[in-house]
Amino acid sequence: MKMKDLPEEDWFVNGHTACPGCGGATVVKIAMKVFGPDTITYFPANCLLVFGGTYPLNSFKVPYLHVLFENSAICAAGISRALKRLGKTDTSVVAFAGDGGTADIGIQALSGAAERNEDIIYVCYDNEAYMNTGIQRSGATPFGAWTTTTPVGSVEAGKGEYKKDIPRIMMAHDAPYVATATLGFIPDLLKKLEKAKNKKGCFRYLQIYAPCPPGWRMDASLGAKISKMVVDTGLWTLYEFEDGKMTINKKPKMTPVEEYTKLQGRFRHLTKENLAALQKYAEDKWRKDQALAEAYS
Amino acid sequence: MYEVRFHGRGGQGAVMAAQALADAAFVEGNYAVAFPWFGAERRGAPVLAFTRVDENKINIKTRVYNPDYIVVLDEKLMDFVNVAEGLSPDGMAILNSPLDPEEVDLGMSVKTATVDATTVALEVLGAPITNSAILGAFASATGLVSIDSVKQGILDIFGPRIGDKLAEKNARAAAAAHDRIKIGKCKAERTYPEAKKWLPTYQEMPLSLATKPTKTDSGLVGPGSSVENKTGSWRTFTPKYDEEACTNCLMCWFYCPDAAIKRLEPPKKVGFDMDYCKGCGICEEVCPADAIEMVR
Amino acid sequence: MAERRIVTGNYAAAYGALLSRVEVIAAYPITPQTFIVEHVSEFVNDGKLDAEYMPVESEHSAMSACVAATATGVRSYTATSSQGLALMHEVLYVAAGLHLPIVMPVVNRTIAAPIGIWCEHNDTMAERDSGWLQCFCENNQEVLDMVVQAYKVAENTKVLLPVMVNLDAFILSHTVEPVEFPDQKDVDEFLPRYDPKHAYLRPKDPMVVGSFASPEYIQEFRYQTEESTQNAKEVIRQVNDEFAEKFGRDYGGAVEEYRMDDAEVALITLGTVSATTRDVVDELRDEGKSVGLVKMRWFRPYPTEIIRDIASRVKALGVYDRAMSFGTGGPSYMDTKSALYGHSTIPVLGFLAGLGGRDVMVKDIRLMFERTLEAAKKDRVEKEVTWIGTRGVQP
Ligand SMILES: Cc1ncc(C[n+]2csc(CCOP(=O)(O)OP(=O)(O)O)c2C)c(N)n1
Numbered sequence: 001m002k003m004k005d006l007p008e009e010d011w012f013v014n015g016h017t018a019c020p021g022c023g024g025a026t027v028v029k030i031a032m033k034v035f036g037p038d039t040i041t042y043f044p045a046n047c048l049l050v051f052g053g054t055y056p057l058n059s060f061k062v063p064y065l066h067v068l069f070e071n072s073a074i075c076a077a078g079i080s081r082a083l084k085r086l087g088k089t090d091t092s093v094v095a096f097a098g099d100g101g102t103a104d105i106g107i108q109a110l111s112g113a114a115e116r117n118e119d120i121i122y123v124c125y126d127n128e129a130y131m132n133t134g135i136q137r138s139g140a141t142p143f144g145a146w147t148t149t150t151p152v153g154s155v156e157a158g159k160g161e162y163k164k165d166i167p168r169i170m171m172a173h174d175a176p177y178v179a180t181a182t183l184g185f186i187p188d189l190l191k192k193l194e195k196a197k198n199k200k201g202c203f204r205y206l207q208i209y210a211p212c213p214p215g216w217r218m219d220a221s222l223g224a225k226i227s228k229m230v231v232d233t234g235l236w237t238l239y240e241f242e243d244g245k246m247t248i249n250k251k252p253k254m255t256p257v258e259e260y261t262k263l264q265g266r267f268r269h270l271t272k273e274n275l276a277a278l279q280k281y282a283e284d285k286w287r288k289d290q291a292l293a294e295a296y297s
Numbered sequence: 298m299y300e301v302r303f304h305g306r307g308g309q310g311a312v313m314a315a316q317a318l319a320d321a322a323f324v325e326g327n328y329a330v331a332f333p334w335f336g337a338e339r340r341g342a343p344v345l346a347f348t349r350v351d352e353n354k355i356n357i358k359t360r361v362y363n364p365d366y367i368v369v370l371d372e373k374l375m376d377f378v379n380v381a382e383g384l385s386p387d388g389m390a391i392l393n394s395p396l397d398p399e400e401v402d403l404g405m406s407v408k409t410a411t412v413d414a415t416t417v418a419l420e421v422l423g424a425p426i427t428n429s430a431i432l433g434a435f436a437s438a439t440g441l442v443s444i445d446s447v448k449q450g451i452l453d454i455f456g457p458r459i460g461d462k463l464a465e466k467n468a469r470a471a472a473a474a475h476d477r478i479k480i481g482k483c484k485a486e487r488t489y490p491e492a493k494k495w496l497p498t499y500q501e502m503p504l505s506l507a508t509k510p511t512k513t514d515s516g517l518v519g520p521g522s523s524v525e526n527k528t529g530s531w532r533t534f535t536p537k538y539d540e541e542a543c544t545n546c547l548m549c550w551f552y553c554p555d556a557a558i559k560r561l562e563p564p565k566k567v568g569f570d571m572d573y574c575k576g577c578g579i580c581e582e583v584c585p586a587d588a589i590e591m592v593r
Numbered sequence: 594m595a596e597r598r599i600v601t602g603n604y605a606a607a608y609g610a611l612l613s614r615v616e617v618i619a620a621y622p623i624t625p626q627t628f629i630v631e632h633v634s635e636f637v638n639d640g641k642l643d644a645e646y647m648p649v650e651s652e653h654s655a656m657s658a659c660v661a662a663t664a665t666g667v668r669s670y671t672a673t674s675s676q677g678l679a680l681m682h683e684v685l686y687v688a689a690g691l692h693l694p695i696v697m698p699v700v701n702r703t704i705a706a707p708i709g710i711w712c713e714h715n716d717t718m719a720e721r722d723s724g725w726l727q728c729f730c731e732n733n734q735e736v737l738d739m740v741v742q743a744y745k746v747a748e749n750t751k752v753l754l755p756v757m758v759n760l761d762a763f764i765l766s767h768t769v770e771p772v773e774f775p776d777q778k779d780v781d782e783f784l785p786r787y788d789p790k791h792a793y794l795r796p797k798d799p800m801v802v803g804s805f806a807s808p809e810y811i812q813e814f815r816y817q818t819e820e821s822t823q824n825a826k827e828v829i830r831q832v833n834d835e836f837a838e839k840f841g842r843d844y845g846g847a848v849e850e851y852r853m854d855d856a857e858v859a860l861i862t863l864g865t866v867s868a869t870t871r872d873v874v875d876e877l878r879d880e881g882k883s884v885g886l887v888k889m890r891w892f893r894p895y896p897t898e899i900i901r902d903i904a905s906r907v908k909a910l911g912v913y914d915r916a917m918s919f920g921t922g923g924p925s926y927m928d929t930k931s932a933l934y935g936h937s938t939i940p941v942l943g944f945l946a947g948l949g950g951r952d953v954m955v956k957d958i959r960l961m962f963e964r965t966l967e968a969a970k971k972d973r974v975e976k977e978v979t980w981i982g983t984r985g986v987q988p
Contacts, residue, residue, distance in 0.1 A: 003551055010556045014573040015523030018554060019307070019340035020531065021577035025554035040794045042661070051339055055506055055804035056495055056518035057526055063794035064520065065664055066803035067687050071657035074649060078617065078661025078669075079794060081645040085616040085667050091796055109657070112650030186551065213577075214308065214340050221578030221591075224552050499813035499820070504753065505692040506814060507792035507802045520799040 001190050006033045016059040018051040021220030023211035023227070024125045025051065026183055028096055031123060031208075034193040037062060039092045040083070042076045044106065045069035046098035047132040048125070070105040072097040073113035076120040084119070092197055094121045099140035100130040102207075103164045114173035114203050121196045121204045124166065127212040135215045139164035142235065143281055144274045146217070146266040157269050162281055167207050168292070171241045176202040178241040182209035184228030188238055188249050195242070209236055217265025229260045234282035237289040246296035248289065257282050298351035299441065300361040304380045305370035306531065308340040310428030313454055314370070315346035317432055321442045321450030322350040330355050341531035341575055343378050350441070368435055369393060370414070370427050372401075377530045379489035381405045390483060391435050393427050398481030409483040410438035412474050421470040422463075429455070433471030434478045444475045528555060532576035534591040536569055542588035543567065549580035549589060595840075596774045602765030605733040605772050606672060606698035606758065607632035609740025611642045612780040613696070615670035616787075619647035619658035624710045625766040626674040626700040633670070644670075652677035656684035656697075663693040664802050666793035668744065668786075671695070674762065675702035675716045682720065688755045689724025689818065691803060692791060694747030695755040696740060701864065701915070702762040703949045711950020712762040714863065714916040718924045724818050726756045726825055727893040729863045734772045736760050738842060741775075745784050745832045751824040753791060761865045762950065775840050783839055822894045829891055847896040849888040850903070852878060856885030858965040859903060860911040863889050863925055866953050870913075873958040884962050889925065897932040904937040909969035911942045911961045913953075922978040940968035946981040957981045960988060 011032040018025040024047060032039070040063045043049045049066055052059045067075045072095040080093040097106060102124040113120060129147045130136040137147040142163045146152050150159040170178045177199050179192040189208070196204040209230060211223040218226065230236040234252040241247075257278045261267035270278070301318065305311030312333040319331035327350050334345040347361045365388045369380050372394040381390065381403040389408040394401055395416065398409035414430035421430070429451050436447045448468040455464035493515040503509075508519035516525040545566040550558045557574040558567050581589045600608070607629045610618065618637070620630045636642035645662075649655050652673050659669040673681060678699055688695050703713035717727060728743065730736045736758065743756035760766055792802050806814065830846045837843035849867075852874050853859060862870050867888040877884045887903055887910075889896070904910060910933075914923020921927055926943030933941060944961045947953035960981055968974055981988045 003547060006551075008560050012556070013521050013524055014556050014570065015526035015528055016555070017339055017342055017523075017526065017528065020554075020575040021579055022339075022554045026552055029554065029556055030551070038796045040665070040796065047339070050805055053523060053801065053804060055801075055806035055810050056508060056513075057523045058508075058520055058801045058804065059523040060801070061510075061521035061799060063796060063799045064801045064803075065661060065794060066805070067657055067660050067664075068683055071654060071684070074619075074654040074657045075661040077647065078619065078658035079665045081617050081647060081658070082662040082665035082667040082669075082794075085645055086665070108650055109654050112654060115650075116647070183552070219578075221582040223554075223577075223579055224548075224583045494809065496809060497813070499816045502810065502813050502817070504791045504817055505690060505802075506804045506806060506810060507691070507800050508804070509798065509800050520801055 001034065001194050003186050003190065006030070006190070007036070011037060011039070011061045012052070013059050013061060015057065016051050017054070018047065019214055019220070021213040021223055022051070023183060023209070023223045024048055024127055026223065027125045027208045027210050030189070031094070031193055034190065035092050035094055035197050038090060039094055040065070040079050042066070042072055042079065042093070042095040044072040044095070044097050044101045045132065046101055048096055048098070050132060069101055071109050072101060072106055073118070073120065073122055074109040076122065077113045077116070077118035080119045089119070089201065092121055093119070094123060096123050096125060098131065099124055099126040099128060100138040103139035103166050111173065114170055114175045114205065117176065117203045119201050119203070121206065124207045125210040126207055127210045127215060129212070129215050131212050131215045140166065143278050144267060144270050146269065152269045158274070167205070170205045171246070174244065175205055175241070176243055177204040180207045180236065180238055182227040182231055182236060182238070183224055184231055185238060185250060192240065215266070217268070218263060222263060226260070226263060229255070233257045233260045234286040235260065237286065239289060239293065241296065244296065246293045248293045252286055254282070254286070298349060298355065299365045300363070301348040301366040301368060302361050302364040303346040303348070303368045303370065304374050304378060305344055305346070305428070306374070307342045307344050309370050310426060311344055311370055312346045313458065314368070314428040314432055315348045317447070317450035317454040318348045318435065318442070319350065320453045321446040324446045324449050325442060327352055328354050334360055343374055364388060366391060366435070366439060368431055370431055373533070375403065379404065379492070381407065389439060391431065391438050393431055397479055398483050402484040402487045404485055404487045404489055406482055406485040408480070410434060410478045410480045412478045414474055417474045417477060418470055421473050422466055429467035429470045430474035433474035437475045437478050438480060444472055447471050527572045529572045529574050532574055534576040534578060534593060535571070536574065536580050537590045537592050538569055539588045540566055542586050544586045546585060548583040548585065552579045552583050554579065595776055597771055598774065599769045600733060600772050601628060601767055601769050602733045602736050602760045603628035603700070603767070604632055605737035606740060606760065607636065608774065609737045610670045611636050612775065612777060613668065613670070613741055613744050613784055614781070615644055616667040617645045617647065617658065617662035617669040618671065619649050619655040619669070620671045621649055621652045621655050621673070621677060623652070623674050623677040625702060625762045626672050626677070628766070629672040629698060652680040653684060656681040656688065659695045660684060660688050660691065660693055663695055664691060664792055664794060666789050666795070669695055670697070672698040672700070674700040675704050678716045678720065679704060685720055685723040685725060687803070690814070692753040692821065693755060694744065694753055694787070696743040696747055696758065697755065698736065698740060698758045698760060700762050700766045701759050709949050710762065712764055712915065713948050713950065714914070717757055717759050718916040720757070721893055721924060724754060724822070725893065726754050726822070726891065727759060728756065728891045729759045729889065730765065731865055731867045731888065733765055733768070733770050734842070735844065736765060737772055737774070738836065738840070738844070741780055741784060742832050742836050746825060746828050748787055749828045750790070752821050752828050754818070754821050754825065759864065764865045779839060783836065825894050826896065844890060847891040848899045849890060851886035851888065853885035853887065853903070853906070855883065856907055857883035858909045858911065858962065858969045859885045859887045859907050860913060860958070860961055860965065861887045861889055861925060861929060862913045863892060864915060866913055866915070866947065866958070869953060869955060870958050873955055873962065877959070877962055882962070882966065884966070892925065895928050895932065900929060900932045901936050904933050904939055907939065908972070909940040909942070909965045911944055911965035913944045913946070913961060915947050917945055917948070926978065940972065940974045942968055942974060942976070943978040944981055945978065951982065
């Protein structure tokens, strides 16, 4: 699907209360344009739950369920099993979870659903921290980033660990479809959303980069730009893992990570050593992802 | 006892201002409390914070419904929020505005102090963050707390969050604003539309709130109903669109997080729905033809 | 024709699901509930039960799957015990809050620490404010019957609340005894297909289920649950009677009274202790003592009116609990007292025994009656809560 072929109609409509420039809101808007009206959605506790609707208002025109925070994958699976009983297997069941709800508290249910190959689409919009509760670190927060639980203090500053690689964990489940995407590469993103939609009857995992201006201490207008840069630096590899075969969709330019970090206040305190460590991480990541793609070719 | 209600937007620091005022009053030997009212809104959305001050211990735990003072950090709020709601007729409004009090319309005529806190903040802090400057204005307009106490309150409250250096600067912004207030009486010309809220009885309310799209007296509820929520009021910058220059590439349409840009029938290209545009500026940033410019 | 077989309580609980034609099952094993999970898996794999079976990764997920499936619009089923129920805690409130009529047998087992696998009611008692309805069973026949009845109560449009069917660990779960299995055709007539009008997920008719709500709505939401819970009292009675009519077993509704005609004192019991108490009542009656049994079958909704009526007919009440609310007394004892406050001045005594799976002996129950008779005679409570059979504690 080309961008111009996306429908004008939205199923995630105006009036939501996301912060200006919210990447998560754009991800969901576009994803819903692709998934369309024959979709049932699940939302755990996260920003999207709150900005997507405070009773009695709601931004989704499709059926909507919220149960709790850590059970997105299993709730989506419960819906999908019920649909099977009702003979409605064409309907897409989509969970939209944040990185915290995915990498940390929700990973048990996610792993279970992947292992059982439940018929769901799981979209992790990755804003790299717990934003709803006010910017705390998650397993998916990158190395060095300031959050309110990795504050810049006189002894320690920023997150001391590296980003948990959830797509790789999903690949280890041999899930039929795993893909990473960002808003920076539109045809790639649309292709992956479409594949996720059309590959029925199995477990599909998408991890989509979702810039958060307040959480990243970044100008609200930079979401699209930063979504390109993260790929160019090698900090985020665009790839697909489909039926056991991994394909890298974009060779990074390996632009210095500093180009990327300097646009975001969450990295402002990084020392030369920190930046070198993050640079090395980007290079290692690219090397590892290439090796993986080779192994799964 | 006196009660103060602060009006700001998410991210402007209304809550910190309310706390710093409480701290200032406390420093002077009073009992004081400050607390936010959290809605579900995010950065840019209207928010409320409250301060109560008394010589004696304060036991009341409700929000403030009839404030003696209102403090408005962002004058644009007055266009759509009835900031004077419940304000005591003998009370006072402290507003961030370059206008004279007489030029301001609060829909009720009360004693009013205006201060151009945005300019003060830009001068002293280099950023349009008005939560400290407005406190200086509060001190001089009301005489309820001294400017020294306000400065102390800012150091105590802002310091641990933004660092002592920045807190110092904010204290200076308060002092600068202290001498730049204008006092008078505001106009009472406008009427705010009655805030509509759907408040069903428990029998009328869908069981467990499982709700279909439903038209109520107060508008749509249920799936797709957020269109009732006109988030355009959050905006500080507005996109100016040059249709001539536009190549109709649809990048702005794709990236707008608020779905405020619509494709139009040719030969028209795209249109902006200002009811929803929050002014993030992504459209300007992604436009390859420079057809969009964000203006104040 | 209805068939009779000798089966365990766990089998009865599983078979109740089969007869109720549940459509989605999600469960996780825990002693002593494990056989329920195994039996339902067998039913599904043998083609006896046409359902989606989800062997999930935790009890939290089991209940989440049931919530999601029921919210989508089908009948769902799970079963658990003790730690599993505790792990579900968070999800239980959602099931009740969203008015999803899930039925779940809970094999009552002690909660750690110390870890043990035997009978205590402290697992379900901890969930008594979750909004779930709860019934307690005395034998395996009742377990099977109550699973079917529970769906009928839960799905009644005046109720729409989930139900726990409680059965005592090992004493029922692992004990075989004769059970009559109703015909599927009769159960189908009794329990029609689940067809929700209040909450479902259908793209052609979209609904928001599970909203983030502000203070403007939550109190009314809570009141809806209160009203449904109150409505359940009448529905429990109707379902009991309809069941009795169709299947010939009348359990007496929320409370069964045994030899209560002109009884001077009564003991209120929950679970299998009710069975032993029947024998004790008979013995004491033979000895000329005027005692009776009040078997509390539905603990939520608490049968306030019935207990008040019973209290108006006796001189003292004893209440047996298999769980303790520390610092006060057993939950059933406390609820009894609060139901009677301002309505009755008779002595009410609380008894604890059988915690952690210790047997409750005939002599223990005799002691409960003796104390209650004494209190009736003196018209006074000398000891509010008595721990029976605790080494070092004078009962
Ligand atoms: C069991 C439980 N623990 C904690 C919370 C509080 N909580 C709500 S949302 C959230 C963070 C969500 O982070 P993420 O999944 O990354 O999504 P985001 O808010 O960033 O969009 C937390 C910790 C909760 N709702 N439930």
